[in-house]
Amino acid sequence: MKTSFKIGSIYGIPILIHWTFLLIIPIFAWIIGSQMPLTVSVLSTTFGVPIDTTYLLPSINRYVLGAFVALGLFGGVLLHEIAHCIVAKSKGVPIHSITLLVFGGVSSMDDSSPDPRVELPMALVGPLSSLATGLLFIVLVYAVDAAVASGPLSGLLVFAFSYLGLLNVSLFAFNLLPAFPMDGGRVLRAVLAIRMPLPDATRIAASVGKAFAVVFGIIGVFLLSPILILIAFFIYIGATQESTAIKYTFLLKDVKIGDIMTSPVMAVSPYTPVREVIDLMYTTKHLGFPVTEKGRLVGMVTLADLHKVPPIDREAMQVRDIMTRDVITLPPSAPIIEALRVMSLRNIGHLPVTVDDQLVGIVTRTDILKVIELREI
Ligand SMILES: [Zn+2]
Incomplete structure (x- = not known):
């Protein structure tokens, strides 16, 4: 299922953008808009900042301000992910894509066996950039308060900036939760991996993540x-996927x-x-054949190709009428984890496994799972 849409690219x-993020923007706009008071006092909206100015808010559409x-917030999440990418690139870790989700982003990187000295700064830089963004907005609140006399415009700015300050600081705190796939989970794993093998560190970090998930679920x-x-x-x-992926990578x-x-296949x-x-499927029990x-x-x-045509039509058909032509192949030298x-x-x-377009063998998911089972003993 296609759950994310491309909105652009950086470097x-x-x-x-994940579809849930599209959903959350109007929801947030509505929540924030509904919370907009008629007057806003700096004291009440920015972590007890000791300035007690009360601003009158102008009568603009509150949902426009919410939006x-x-x-x-969307920009803050994007900045957070870009920070991860810059550090990853500087450490030579390739990044496939960035996906913006409801409560943060996920950078998809080739870190099947991450080095803790690389993973630690890479994971930390995201939350730190959120903290910096949040603090910048709080400074802006002060600046507006110092520079402009109480007017409707400064009221608007104070409201928007304090909200963004609060949201970015929350993003910082939330992403540092020691639970996969949050950055904090990666930080925890990197710290553990300095003292123990990566699979063990991942297993522990994943268990901590699952415990958090259960607590969150109950609350x-x-x-x-x-x-x-x-x-x-x-x-x-996220925790389950991470521990399974690392386990498979390690075993294979x-x-x-x-x-x-x-081989031969x-x-x-x-x-035909x-x-x-x-x-042939009945006699060999193989459910797929290379053509x-x-x-x-x-x-x-x-079998999936066979399902696409009604039984009555199959009688007159040949393999070329139903086969999948756009086939991915790998060479025998490729790591099995890639397959x-x-x-x-x-x-x-x-x-199918090929060398110069010539079929030399076939590998199935069942074969790989059997190897995993054997390696686990
Ligand atoms: Zn992050």
């Missing part, structure tokens, strides 16, 4: 807070596709009748 890194603040149910329940799910899933770290692929021709392919013409891979035919990554990303179970 060649695509910036994606402005919500967009400011969320008690307070009837859908946002808190959503965050709990997000943390739980020195396995190449060529070590476990099935049974292939079918594009002109579909009926025969079904019979070759003179040894050259031209497609894949799987697993491609399969999960594309949601496929079979990956």
Whole structure:
């Protein structure tokens, strides 16, 4: 399912926006707008700043101001992610994309086996930039208060800036929670990984994350807070994914596709009748076959392709009528973890192995899972 949309790119890194973030901007605009008072006192809105000026707010549409603040929050989250990217780039860690989510962003990086000395500054810089942004807005509140006499415009600025200050400082605090996939989870893992192997550090950090998720979930149910329940799910899933990914990477770290692929592989021709392919599936118990013409891979035919055509139509069809032509292949020298990554990303179970377009073998998800099970003992 496509859950994120590209909105632009920075330093060649695509910036994606998760659909939940699109939802949250109008919701925030509404919440912030509803909270806008008729007068705003600096004392009451900015962490007990000792200035007790009361500003009259002008009668503009409060939701317009809410939207402005919500967009400011969006900018704060973006800055936070860019900070991660700058440090990652300077340490030579490639970043695939940045995704903006409801309560922060996620930078997708190639950190299947991160070095704690790289991960620690990379994880810390995001929350620190949120803190800096938040403090900057608080300074702006002071500046407005010092520079402008109480008027409707300064009232507006004080309201917007104190809100953005508060939101960015909250972003700092929230992201430092020691729970995956929050930055704090990465900080915790990096600190632990200095003293112990990475899989152990990840396991501990993931358990702490799951514990946080459970606590958040319980509080969320008690307070009837859908946002808190959503965050709990997000943390739980993130922690689980991280520990599984690291475990697999570790268990499969020195396995190449060529070590476990099935070779030679049974292939079918594009002109094989579909009926025969079904019979072949029954006799061999294989649910996918590469399609070759003179040894050259031209497609894949799987159970999923068969499902796409009604049984009555299959009788007259050949493999070439139903096969998937746009097939991803990997060479035997590629790490097996790469095959697993491609399969999960594309949601496929079979990956043909080729050398110069010539089919040399096939690797399936089941094969990889068997290797994982064997390595676990
Ligand atoms: Zn971050």
